[in-house]
Amino acid sequence: MKEQELMLVEVKAQKTNLTALINKLQQQSITEGKKVAFSASLLAQGFGTIGPYNDNRVTNLVFRHVITNIGGAYNPQTGGFTAPVKGAYHFELHACNKDGSGPAVMLVKNGFQVISVWGQKASFISASNGATLLLNARDVVYVRLYEEYSIYDNEDHLSTFSGHLLFPM
Amino acid sequence: MKEQELMLVEVKAQKTNLTALINKLQQQSITEGKKVAFSASLLAQGFGTIGPYNDNRVTNLVFRHVITNIGGAYNPQTGGFTAPVKGAYHFELHACNKDGSGPAVMLVKNGFQVISVWGQKASFISASNGATLLLNARDVVYVRLYEEYSIYDNEDHLSTFSGHLLFPM
């Protein structure tokens, strides 16, 4: 009987270990398996320029042509990206301008400017910037146009906004 | 004997759980462990300009200097990147031009233009764009030069094409 008792202890210990492992792996897959990535270009169709505006308005840009939106965290009606989980997210902006008013946009997190990109006031200018941000769940990131600058796009998708989750925290 | 029967049931249940867990983890590592990333610059050596061409030819660019090619999905003989698994892939293009003909290239997926970058027709222009694409296994992505535009590179590796798997789907 002693052998059987020892085996019973062993079986219970293994059950505890296995249950703990399964629980841990389930928690990890909830966060680590999160798949979030988007890319969008400025215009839904055709071609055109947004701006320049000189009247103190705040112009949040809405990138209406969705190239990719895995996880659905980017909203092509508002232009806003809402972080679904706390984590490190990489964003990049590529702004094109055609008419000489210069492309200039900023990346905005919860209403505050984070990085910007300015381009020369000449025709057919392309300018880019990007950054990795630590976001809390429900933080909102979007792109805003500077006053007196403009951004151009056409069906070649020259002006784009992209982002993706690097890893949850 | 009743205790022994219960223990037998328990041991069998644990075996089933453990086997299922091991199988699931093996499947995950086949897809989630996939490591795919490349960077290449245009010229194998020296310096030079490709284009401008005005004769309706299709010029797929071959970035011949391999900086990184983990997973071997980028082919430096053809310029094509072939997705090894279905997933979200991030690509970026950086095009430099020296002689004033302007850098202009497009990212092409299975023969269709996805995004583009145009630069000013002035000397020493650098222009960039990037996007995340959802690719099926065996989808092919490459970079194409626009007619009447050109791209320059030298041993400083100014014109580059990079991509990597963000996550499998």
Add this chain to the structure above:
Amino acid sequence: MKEQELMLVEVKAQKTNLTALINKLQQQSITEGKKVAFSASLLAQGFGTIGPYNDNRVTNLVFRHVITNIGGAYNPQTGGFTAPVKGAYHFELHACNKDGSGPAVMLVKNGFQVISVWGQKASFISASNGATLLLNARDVVYVRLYEEYSIYDNEDHLSTFSGHLLFPM
């Protein structure tokens, strides 16, 4: 007793499997769970231009304004990023210039130039490049200014250096 002996064999086999699985998962989480990502802009505060210098000095740029530094691999006192583990790392440079001397910087790995970005000698030029590098643990990556070129930044954070671990190797 025969049934009990078989069960004992079974219990021992499961224990071996479970222990091996737990060990393997612990090793994976040490490398795969590694979280490394940084973004920094050039100036700690205010605005200004670094360069142009024409005296053969080597000017490693120190991006002093830390936007993100998860894992602490980027050193904002030296400008150097030191790889904590062997792996594939993605880097990007965005260089702005205001005064017409042109932005031109290179990405340097262990003292050797890897890629570069040159911008036009005109005012308000933004130029970008990026690449994925395979680094060994303790490899050092930083950004160096070209002679006769300059880089500008202000509190809009126009000139940035970012990098992150894609996956360990």
